[in-house]
Amino acid sequence: MKSIVAENLVKSYGKGDREVKALDHLSLEVEEGTVLSILGPNGAGKTTTVRVLATLLKPDSGRATVGGIDVINNPKAVREIIGLSGQYAAVDETLTGWDNLVMFGRLYHLSSQAANARASELLEQFSLTDAAKRPIKTFSGGMRRRLDLAASLIIRPKVLFLDEPTTGLDPRGRMEMWKVIEKLVDEGVTLLLTTQYLEEADQLADEIAVIDRGKVIARGTSDELKTQVGGERLELVVAESDLAAARAIADRVGNTHSSVDAGLRKISTPVSTGGDALVALVRELDLAKIHPLDIALKRPSLDDVFMSLTGHAAEEIKEESEKIVKSKKGGRS
Amino acid sequence: MRAVSDSLVIMKRQLLQLTRVPEVLIFNTIQPVMFVLLFRYVFAGLGTGIKGGYVQLLMPGIFVQTVTFTLAATAQGMAQDMEKGLIDRFRSLPISRAAVVTGRTLGDGLLNIVVIAVMGTAGYIVGWRPTSGLLKIALGFLMLLLFGYALSWAGIFAGLVAKDARVVANISFLFTFPLTFLSNAFASTTSMPKALQYFAEWNPVSTMVAAVRQLFGFQNIFGATKNSFPSQHPIQTSLLYMVLIMAIFVPLSVQRYKNTNK
Numbered sequence: 001m002k003s004i005v006a007e008n009l010v011k012s013y014g015k016g017d018r019e020v021k022a023l024d025h026l027s028l029e030v031e032e033g034t035v036l037s038i039l040g041p042n043g044a045g046k047t048t049t050v051r052v053l054a055t056l057l058k059p060d061s062g063r064a065t066v067g068g069i070d071v072i073n074n075p076k077a078v079r080e081i082i083g084l085s086g087q088y089a090a091v092d093e094t095l096t097g098w099d100n101l102v103m104f105g106r107l108y109h110l111s112s113q114a115a116n117a118r119a120s121e122l123l124e125q126f127s128l129t130d131a132a133k134r135p136i137k138t139f140s141g142g143m144r145r146r147l148d149l150a151a152s153l154i155i156r157p158k159v160l161f162l163d164e165p166t167t168g169l170d171p172r173g174r175m176e177m178w179k180v181i182e183k184l185v186d187e188g189v190t191l192l193l194t195t196q197y198l199e200e201a202d203q204l205a206d207e208i209a210v211i212d213r214g215k216v217i218a219r220g221t222s223d224e225l226k227t228q229v230g231g232e233r234l235e236l237v238v239a240e241s242d243l244a245a246a247r248a249i250a251d252r253v254g255n256t257h258s259s260v261d262a263g264l265r266k267i268s269t270p271v272s273t274g275g276d277a278l279v280a281l282v283r284e285l286d287l288a289k290i291h292p293l294d295i296a297l298k299r300p301s302l303d304d305v306f307m308s309l310t311g312h313a314a315e316e317i318k319e320e321s322e323k324i325v326k327s328k329k330g331g332r333s
Numbered sequence: 334m335r336a337v338s339d340s341l342v343i344m345k346r347q348l349l350q351l352t353r354v355p356e357v358l359i360f361n362t363i364q365p366v367m368f369v370l371l372f373r374y375v376f377a378g379l380g381t382g383i384k385g386g387y388v389q390l391l392m393p394g395i396f397v398q399t400v401t402f403t404l405a406a407t408a409q410g411m412a413q414d415m416e417k418g419l420i421d422r423f424r425s426l427p428i429s430r431a432a433v434v435t436g437r438t439l440g441d442g443l444l445n446i447v448v449i450a451v452m453g454t455a456g457y458i459v460g461w462r463p464t465s466g467l468l469k470i471a472l473g474f475l476m477l478l479l480f481g482y483a484l485s486w487a488g489i490f491a492g493l494v495a496k497d498a499r500v501v502a503n504i505s506f507l508f509t510f511p512l513t514f515l516s517n518a519f520a521s522t523t524s525m526p527k528a529l530q531y532f533a534e535w536n537p538v539s540t541m542v543a544a545v546r547q548l549f550g551f552q553n554i555f556g557a558t559k560n561s562f563p564s565q566h567p568i569q570t571s572l573l574y575m576v577l578i579m580a581i582f583v584p585l586s587v588q589r590y591k592n593t594n595k
Contacts, residue, residue, distance in 0.1 A: 051421075054425050055424075055425065056421055056424050056425060076427055079425060079426060079427040080427045082425065084421075084422065084425040087418070090417045090418035090419045090421070090422055091419070091422070092346060092350070092417075092419060093417065094350045094353055094354050095346065095349055095350060095353055096353065099346075099349050099353070103342060103345075103346055103349075104422075104426070106342045107339060107342055107343075107423070107426050107428050108426065108427065109335065109427075135353055135354075151422070152422075
């Protein structure tokens with residue numbers, strides 16, 4: 001059963017020349033109990049998608065259902081089954097972690113007793129019991145995000161939306177968040193997660209939808225996307241004096257034309273025979289008495305995926321679209 | 334029924350904030366108390382010939398000024414919640430669309446009760462003695478609270494529209510501060526230029542001050558506007574203003590909250 005369905009969502013801001021299409025006929029589906037990661041740079045439409053699906057924003061056109069319920073016509077029923085956490089859905093920073101969870105519990109119409117019990121349970125589950133009586137202001141970034149996530153789990157939602165759950169966290173905080181999220185997924189929640197970290201999508205998602213300028217431009221499992229971009233390649237770093245000779249060998253092994261980054265002294269060769277090609281390359285280099293500084297068989301990274309799908313690196317668009325977003329007076333993607 | 338209990342949860346949130354950050358309450362009360370003391374002694378000369386001294390005229394003025402500033406406080410709080418994304422979270426919850434904004438106005442209303450009680454005590458200490466009898470005094474306080482509550486709704490709207498807490502606090506203050514001085518709150522309007530006297534006479538702050546003075550048992554001093562409707566019927570005019578403010582801003586605010594989409 002499809003837990004989340006979006007069909008042809010359109011949402012634009014501004015008018016005329018300055019019109020920005022945040023969503024441009026975006027469609028996606030998420031099977032119940034699975035994780036879909038929406039991957040894209042800032043301004044691609046990730047947050048707008050989540051805001052529409054979480055009933056915060058009405059699209060200009062298109063339709064969407066969450067848990068089989070129409071998001072546009074019956075938002076209240078949708079709110080009963082979803083949890084939302086992320087960049088923007090927040091908690092009250094002057095209150096303690098405990099205060100916040102109890103308050104949100106009450107707003108989910110739990111009895112005062114049940115709200116208290118649920119708050120303790122969640123604090124325990126997210127290793128926040130010690131900090132429970134401190135104002136959120138004093139929390140570390142990672143703790144704050146965990147509490148934010150806890151607040152979205154009060155009613156044990158069927159569908160969870162996490163909007164860039166680890167943006168701005170340090171590596172340790174990110175690992176902790178990932179652990180928590182993986183556990184939730186094991187317990188069977190349907191998760192839609194947005195991220196601009198390719199690694200994060202790779203780690204957490206069953207399926208990835210790459211979006212760019214408000215459109216899904218590719219979707220599939222991480223492996224499928226990588227295959228779509230093309231096969232593996234050999235990467236070889238050698239001393240400067242060996243560069244030309246090594247390149248000739250690489251060209252021969254790959255039976256193709258290698259690209260060379262002279263500055264990094266790196267040779268990159270597309271290959272189709274995987275491990276065999278690597279063995280062949282090593283053997284030939286050895287015969288030619290060239291000592292590689294680094295040698296590897298690489299599968300394309302999701303960065304490569306993005307590059308090949310959009311024709312520009314994720315970083316480039318990021319700046320471009322941030323400008324667009326800023327020009328519409330502080331709006332968000 | 335749920336809408337009511339949801340609002341109360343939001344209101345309780347503000348009370349909790351006060352216990353977690355008591356400075357807010359302290360700063361909220363220090364300023365009006367400081368005004369009471371400053372005006373009471375600096376402008377004591379304005380009270381010659383008034384039975385009981387200037388403080389009798391001053392207290393209603395300062396009470397009204399303080400509740401008028403509720404507009405800025407509410408606007409700032411609302412804009413802060415917008416900035417932080419708290420409003421997004423509330424909007425993702427299965428609660429009535431009116432609950433969050435209503436809860437905030439109730440919370441700010443409760444804060445006003447505390448502030449007014451502290452000010453009243455300070456006023457009493459420096460010689461303020463209402464003379465009209467308990468019921469009328471209670472009605473006077475009730476009007477003050479209602480006026481603050483009505484303005485709070487205007488603040489909700491301002492906060493939702495502005496989104497930037499510091500900007501909206503400054504703008505609301507720039508709007509309310511002159512309003513409280515272009516009135517009869519601190520001095521009689523008789524020495525103002527004619528045009529200003531007419532403005533001051535219809536200024537809701539003036540009608541409120543006049544109404545509260547009347548309920549506390551003191552006569553207003555009127556100049557050119559002696560026979561005008563608002564000076565003849567300050568209580569009715571003030572109530573009319575409150576109804577008007579609420580009739581405009583309650584639906585506007587709820588609508589705006591519903592459609593907040595950045």
